Amino acid sequence: MARPNAGTKGVPRLDRETQILTIASEEFGTYGFTATSVAAVAQRAGISKPLIYNYFGSKEGLYEACLDRGGSLVADEIERIARGDAVGIERGMQTLAGMFSLLEEQRYLWRLFFDSTAPTTGPIADSITLYADRIGKLAEEGVAELMTLAGNDDELDIAAMTSVWLGIVDSLMNWWVEHPEQTAEQMMQRCGRLLTALFGGGG
Amino acid sequence: MARPNAGTKGVPRLDRETQILTIASEEFGTYGFTATSVAAVAQRAGISKPLIYNYFGSKEGLYEACLDRGGSLVADEIERIARGDAVGIERGMQTLAGMFSLLEEQRYLWRLFFDSTAPTTGPIADSITLYADRIGKLAEEGVAELMTLAGNDDELDIAAMTSVWLGIVDSLMNWWVEHPEQTAEQMMQRCGRLLTALFGGGG
DNA sequence: TCGTGGTAACTTACCCAAGAGTCATATAGG
DNA sequence: CCTATATGACTCTTGGGTAAGTTACCACGA
Numbered sequence: 001m002a003r004p005n006a007g008t009k010g011v012p013r014l015d016r017e018t019q020i021l022t023i024a025s026e027e028f029g030t031y032g033f034t035a036t037s038v039a040a041v042a043q044r045a046g047i048s049k050p051l052i053y054n055y056f057g058s059k060e061g062l063y064e065a066c067l068d069r070g071g072s073l074v075a076d077e078i079e080r081i082a083r084g085d086a087v088g089i090e091r092g093m094q095t096l097a098g099m100f101s102l103l104e105e106q107r108y109l110w111r112l113f114f115d116s117t118a119p120t121t122g123p124i125a126d127s128i129t130l131y132a133d134r135i136g137k138l139a140e141e142g143v144a145e146l147m148t149l150a151g152n153d154d155e156l157d158i159a160a161m162t163s164v165w166l167g168i169v170d171s172l173m174n175w176w177v178e179h180p181e182q183t184a185e186q187m188m189q190r191c192g193r194l195l196t197a198l199f200g201g202g203g
Numbered sequence: 204m205a206r207p208n209a210g211t212k213g214v215p216r217l218d219r220e221t222q223i224l225t226i227a228s229e230e231f232g233t234y235g236f237t238a239t240s241v242a243a244v245a246q247r248a249g250i251s252k253p254l255i256y257n258y259f260g261s262k263e264g265l266y267e268a269c270l271d272r273g274g275s276l277v278a279d280e281i282e283r284i285a286r287g288d289a290v291g292i293e294r295g296m297q298t299l300a301g302m303f304s305l306l307e308e309q310r311y312l313w314r315l316f317f318d319s320t321a322p323t324t325g326p327i328a329d330s331i332t333l334y335a336d337r338i339g340k341l342a343e344e345g346v347a348e349l350m351t352l353a354g355n356d357d358e359l360d361i362a363a364m365t366s367v368w369l370g371i372v373d374s375l376m377n378w379w380v381e382h383p384e385q386t387a388e389q390m391m392q393r394c395g396r397l398l399t400a401l402f403g404g405g406g
Numbered sequence: 407t408c409g410t411g412g413t414a415a416c417t418t419a420c421c422c423a424a425g426a427g428t429c430a431t432a433t434a435g436g
Numbered sequence: 437c438c439t440a441t442a443t444g445a446c447t448c449t450t451g452g453g454t455a456a457g458t459t460a461c462c463a464c465g466a
Contacts, residue, residue: 206444207443207444208442208443209441209443210440210441210443211442212441212442213440213441214441214442215440215441216440216441219441250442250443251442251443251444252443253442253443253444254441254442257441257442
């Protein structure tokens with residue numbers, strides 16, 4: 001039977017994998033794990049579904065590969081900033097600045113680790129936990145420093161504040177996704193003004 | 204053919220609808236629109252799937268009914284607080300207090316309006332927009348007041364800050380869901396301490 | 407230079423499970 | 437006997453996953 005194009009493209013596996021991962025990350029990050037279909041990724045990549053299964057094994061395998069690529073990127077950057085000597089709010093602002101400049105061209109990446117539609121058991125959950133914990137741990141460390149400066153070392157307070165901080169980053173990332181024309185630099189300046197308003201407006 | 208229990212329960216329609224809505228709201232709020240199955244709701248209610256379709260027409264109809272019940276509840280409360288004379292951070296804290304005491308027994312309700320897996324077109328999207336806008340508008344009003352006090356009236360700044368504020372509420376609600384033993388009163392006191400730490404720790 | 411066979415890249419057409427939605431029918435009570 | 441309440445057993449679509457085959461290219465011996 002005629003099978004037009006079968007095997008005619010000859011793209012090396014690594015190149016193809018990279019292309020698929022880039023597209024898949026964007027789809028997963030934009031629509032979430034559940035709402036993303038493997039067929040849609042294949043179509044956007046201009047290839048057929050089985051090729052993806054051939055290279056990544058399953059939808060979960062594909063998501064995991066996306067996580068591994070994006071996770072190291074984000075976690076490494078946050079770790080780099082954590083090794084600096086900024087503390088309290090200043091450390092938070094520097095982390096934001098790092099995220100903005102790192103993710104300017106792939107803002108959706110942030111959402112991969114906080115996707116509520118991803119499986120909660122199995123290898124994906126493990127991988128998410130790995131990176132979310134790595135990110136969360138650094139966040140908690142920064143928050144704990146801030147709280148200590150204020151004389152508060154209640155564990156639940158720190159946990160709640162960490163959750164709030166991650167929520168703030170999440171909100172800003174989502175807002176940024178919805179305002180594609182905003183540059184990383186503009187976002188950073190905006191955050192500075194918001195902070196000023198917070199401290200000057202009603203406290 | 205034998206159909207055990209068909210029609211034997213005799214529960215009045217309104218009672219049954221209320222029971223279904225309570226269960227469905229919890230499922231939708233906990234797992235999201237997509238991940239919730241009508242069959243699961245039916246099973247938890249101890250009835251069959253067709254009865255739900257008979258009363259609510261479709262899965263979307265069921266979700267819409269949940270939104271209508273929960274939306275008025277939440278939006279009314281926030282509006283009540285907005286009519287008070289608190290401004291700036293104080294208004295934010297009062298809104299939080301209102302949410303905590305209103306939703307103590309149904310914390311998942313908050314998530315109904317910010318469910319990323321819900322349809323983005325059709326009647327559901329309209330209904331979500333209706334309530335999310337009502338809530339979002341009040342949030343924006345409060346944020347705008349705060350910003351004005353600080354001498355900032357940039358529209359994008361206000362929009363971003365509103366998004367952050369809603370993200371904060373969202374984080375706190377999610378954290379609360381994961382800490383069922385915490386009372387509304389404890390949450391409120393915790394928020395007070397977090398605010399203190401923020402202003403005392405690194406600004 | 408020319409087969410020729412092995413392998414990497416790739417596709418069509420299918421299977422199958424899950425879940426939304428429907429139909430025809432059954433029971434109880436006024 | 438008529439209506440409201442209720443159900444078992446379907447259908448149909450969507451989407452993850454697979455079997456089996458096709459094409460291009462390259463190494464290698466005659």
